Amino acid sequence: MGIALQVIEIAVASIPEDLRRARVARVNLTVGKLSAVVSESLRFCFEVASRETPVEGAELVIEEVDVVARCNACGHQWTIEEPAFSCPHCNSGDITLISGRELDIRSIEIEDETNDTTDAEQPDRGRGRSL
Numbered sequence: 297m298g299i300a301l302q303v304i305e306i307a308v309a310s311i312p313e314d315l316r317r318a319r320v321a322r323v324n325l326t327v328g329k330l331s332a333v334v335s336e337s338l339r340f341c342f343e344v345a346s347r348e349t350p351v352e353g354a355e356l357v358i359e360e361v362d363v364v365a366r367c368n369a370c371g372h373q374w375t376i377e378e379p380a381f382s383c384p385h386c387n388s389g390d391i392t393l394i395s396g397r398e399l400d401i402r403s404i405e406i407e408d409e410t411n412d413t414t415d416a417e418q419p420d421r422g423r424g425r426s427l
Contacts, residue, residue: 299333299399300341304351307404311350315408320354322405328361328398335360363396 307320323342327333335358342356363376367383368390374383376396382389 297341297345300338300345303342303356303401304346304349306401307351307354308349310404311406315406318350318406318408320351320404321407322355322357323351324357324359324402324404326359326361326398326400326402328396329363330393330396331399333399359402361395361398364394365391366394367391 303323303325307323311318311320325338327335327338338358339356342351346352346354364373365376365381365383366373367386367388369388370383370386372383372385373394374385381391383391
């Protein structure tokens with residue numbers, strides 16, 4: 297529930313003050329498979345917690361990011377699909393995780409009174425905002 301509340305708080309804060317009747321139409325998230333976030337649970341909590349807020353009824357789009365690793369011994373890069381964390385090329389356990397731990401808001405789409413949708417990119421060099 298805590299993550300859903302943070303997403304809602306950030307989404308509400310992204311609504312420009314001059315759009316008094318605006319509401320959030322969509323929130324786009326990037327969630328790594330190692331982030332310990334269960335997408336369906338997050339969707340449920342988001343729906344419940346957003347009631348009676350400008351985020352109520354917004355679509356929550358979750359893009360799951362694979363776990364990608366790089367071997368520090370041989371440089372091989374691959375997508376990890378099993379719980380074995382060793383290089384399939386040289387069997388070294390000296391690896392670096394490149395992706396899979398993300399939890400970022402990529403963008404927030406806002407509808408104003410005229411039902412025009414605008415995309416409110418979050419700061420952080422356009423990469424989204426981490427939670």
